[in-house]
Amino acid sequence: MKYLARTATGRALLGDEEGYVPLSAADPRANSVRDALPLAATGDLPGVDDAPAERVPTEDLTFGPPLERFGKLWGIGLNYADHAGDLDEERPEEPASFMKPATALTGPGGPIRLPPSEQSERVTAEAELGVLLGRECRSVATADVSDVVAGYLPVIDVTAEDVLRRNPRFLTRAKSYDTFLVVGPAIAVPDGPVDLADATVSTRVNGAVAAENEVRNMLFPPADIVSFHSEVSTLRPGDLFSTGTPGAAPIEPGDEVRGTVESIGSVSASVTGRRS
Template sequence: MKLVRYGEKGGEKPGVLDANGAIRDLSGVIGDISSETLSPELLARLSGLDPETLPLVDGSPRYGAPVGKIGKFICVGLNYADHAAETGKAPPPEPVLFAKATTAVCGPNDDVEIPRGSDRTDWEVELGIVIGSRAKYVSEDDALSHVAGYVLVNDVSEREFQSERAGQWIKGKSHDTFGPTGPWLVTPEEFEDIQNIDLWLDVDGERRQTGNTRTMIFSVKHLVSYISQFMTLEPGDVISTGTPPGVGLGMKPPTFLKEGQIVTLGAAGLGEQRQKMVQA
């Protein structure tokens, strides 16, 4: 099942994709796709609906982030060994965690702002995990039962703010629009193996990133279990699981985004995103 939120920013409505990829309106069934509607019980109810019986949404509306009112946006750094190598760092012995402000979240095809004073804005295609039920001190064996689904994320980063401004990574990760998410929230039964998902990212049509989740250092189930040892994960929380190699910081010489450039990215089963870079 592929759940969406569509419409103008701040006025998104819930929807589901039918067999032809068209949006069907869920407004008569649920108010939104958020913490209140991601429980296993409600997702089971939604999966039992026949999309053909729901109103068809005309045209090609804007996609919003497929999860509304995200509670925590937790990110994992250096979670692909080859990406760690390109940044000159050793693979970490435990997951590196940081946060992205939820005000950074935007739709998958919204413009992305280059912050004022920035000349090191970078891209990062990632698999995102959406939590569906409360997780505290969960085991790896039980971790996936707390997952509502998966989303595509571009963990946009400002490298100077991240590493050279006397603070934690959140400074370089949280500018408005630095969290394009979606287009869909895809429920777990759609994937045969979440640890075998291809990811890619292009800048102005030139391939920059190619990767697969099988090369993650820490798996999805390990990350959910690990993070739940330090904080309670609540429905609607998002975990962005790290990026494969090919970021601008790792290029020789390092190459960063400029106003007017177009970033496109995608992952198998999770859809695609397209963003134009604009000046804040």
């Protein structure tokens, strides 16, 4: 597995399990992580050993969002039968998708800022597997999705749940508050075909597991989600799909939330007090 990431100051990195080097040192064609997305999708991303630079250990780095600017931010709701049951919702026959604004996005560490209590008193956090596009595509077959995906990353999706429960048509507003999508810290780029069916997605709050499930139990697997939405609109490098959560956990100021996708990585964020 290779990793694409950016430092908190915006320096593009290429890494592996042993550490990171400057991305441009490994591949002069890539001055930014966005430049590297098509290379990742086509399997042309070089290895860390190809760079004439020494690795910097991961623990010595502070990471920002892996892309300076993402594209479309798609979310998938009710993609695990157990989570649909928690919300008293019926299993959808097609992917239940929504979109989030770019202003909802924040990097590893957060913080997640809660809305004023007069707007929402119950906010939940949800770990998800993120799928990042690396090549432009339209009407891509499920079997060919791996040819357009650059990699995967852990995501924490956040919802003003009481807003959503008042009326399902309020979904976009419930999902759109600033800092309601935590991404990073790195894009995991497989060295070849990857089967994530056995991977566990888990939501933890203050170290305790609040919800977890395996990707195999998704109603719509990641490749199906990408293929389905490529029939809706042209997908471009930097578009992100948050593929649904096994369960949501209520969060309060002072909490620490961690989303983990087995074999892909983890992202955490602190929860701060409510905005005035």
